[in-house]
Amino acid sequence: MPAVRLENLTKRFLTTAAVDSVNLSIDSGEFVVLVGPSGSGKTTCLRMIAGLETVTSGSIFIGDRDVADVHAKDRDVAMVFQSYALYPHMSVAENMGFALKIKKVASAEIERRVREVAATLDIVEELPRKPRTLSGGQQQRVALGRAIVRDPAVFLFDEPLSNLDAKLRMAMRSELIKLHHRLDTTMIYVTHDQIEAMTMGDRIVVMNEGRIQQVGAPLAVYDDPSNAFVAGFIGSPTMNLLNGTVRQRQGAFAFNTDDLSFDLPPSHVAAAGGAITIGIRPELLSLEAIPDAVEMAGKIETVEHLGADTILELSTAGPALVAKLARNDQVRYGDSVRLWVDAEKILAFDGATGERLRAQPPLNP
Ligand SMILES: Nc1ncnc2c1ncn2[C@@H]1O[C@H](COP(=O)(O)OP(=O)(O)O)[C@@H](O)[C@H]1O
Ligand SMILES: [Mg+2]
The missing domain is CATH 2.40.50.140 (Nucleic acid-binding proteins)
Structure with missing residues (x-):
């Protein structure tokens, strides 16, 4: 059974189709990258999967569940954004444990899980600190940690590395790949950066103007582009x-x-x-x-x-x-x-x- 399946997924804003009849099946444990220029519908796609955006037509399945009527908080997905969206008045530990607190998980258990995840992300010493005292890279780790602590069925990433400088971005890229190997959880990752897509994805999904242009393993798409758009977009x-x-x-x-x-x-x-x-x-x-x-x-x-x-x-x-x-x-x-x-x-x-x-x-x- 695929971990996520999109069937004719469509989103219209007034007259424009931001996402246009997208069909995609993502295997359990797969790292899939949606890549395309700005405005190609990547974020809208992800937000519909997360339940943060309504669907105009089509269906989304997470596991065997049609999630049309499932609230965002009950979809068992965790999303990491480009803007880290940390709560400024909470410590790192409180930020990371917040979703579990809402779910009424016992505080000793929250602390245990937060420490465990902080250790894997190398931010244990930052746990008592406030987000504004951290570097961009550390804040991004906290945002990641907050998602990992929830142990979701699917991770959704929306350009999570875009605010980092080039060197840190490359370092975080390889850390995310390792994290994926370790967690073995389904990940859907959105980026406009084709190098990021090529280096991270088990498969890449090239999008333009709301439509899927091609789906395949990075080198298969590189060697055998299905149209001139993909040919010109992938490769540097x-x-x-x-x-x-x-x-x-x-x-x-x-x-x-x-x-x-x-x-x-x-x-x-x-x-x-x-x-x-x-x-x-x-x-x-x-x-x-x-x-x-x-x-x-x-x-x-x-x-x-x-x-x-x-x-x-x-x-x-x-x-x-x-x-x-x-x-x-x-x-x-x-x-x-x-x-x-x-x-x-x-x-x-x-x-x-x-x-x-x-x-x-x-x-x-
Ligand atoms: N809330 C909104 N209202 C109207 N148009 C929107 C809204 N969100 C996105 N769009 C439009 O939908 C298209 C796809 O946007 P988006 O999914 O953000 O693309 P991407 O993430 O690939 O840059 C764009 O043309 C964008 O202007
Ligand atoms: Mg976007």
Whole structure:
């Protein structure tokens, strides 16, 4: 039985559908990340699961229960927000134990559980302190601790690390992954940050404009995006997406954009009637010749040395391209270079709808 199941879940605010017919089944113990740009409906989705937002249509099941008529406090979920929402007049211990106190759990038991969770989060010494005396990272731990103490069936996280600086965010990211391994509880995590999604999720759910665009394991989505939106959203640096046209030329398919033109394998473009978008991951572009590959001329416009990697921005006869190379200290701003990319690895999308054009199996001879 899935831990959480959403069926045609929809939320309208006046005329706009913030969440539009979302279907999703989450396994028990799974860490699922909803990821998408601001306004794509992630928070609204989470708030409906938590019972903090009414549902326009569709259903939510937690375990085998349809929770339509179940009050937020009885759903056995705990939500952690971006704003830690700690009670300022209560100590850390009181904040962490508050939900149990409301449930009339005995105070000795509350104290025991609060201390136990505080120990795993390394905030035992902070227990008597007030939230305002803590750093952002410590406050976030308290907010986490307050959720863990309740021992819920499902954790809901809404961008819980967004207010932390980059270094702390990375540290908390790996702590949350470890916490998930330890607790083995179902977690639904919302973020706009695709790197966070890729590194944390067992599966990621890419959302845009209230709709699910794709669901899958991080690398499966990376390798096999189902449309141009997902292709451009997942991955850093972002995939090169080139809008152009394709036409048949002496038995081959020629892709054209501005003054740039090269042949694509027929398998990529069998379904394209004119407008096409092609996608090239930056790491697929090479400054070294690849046999039988697409070759083009470029000029280096920027060089970023990141240490292990070197990122180039190149101008071409068509759109600018971003290339990700292994460390390369030979390249210079202004250099004219040749670029190669294995045509079989280029992705193709319908130029009008953005839908992926799948490689067609070759016809039997
Ligand atoms: N209470 C509300 N009233 C009206 N519109 C809302 C409300 N909450 C969210 N929205 C709209 O719903 C859409 C989705 O919002 P939200 O779920 O917060 O997205 P995300 O969390 O992905 O940034 C946005 O267009 C937002 O403006
Ligand atoms: Mg949000």
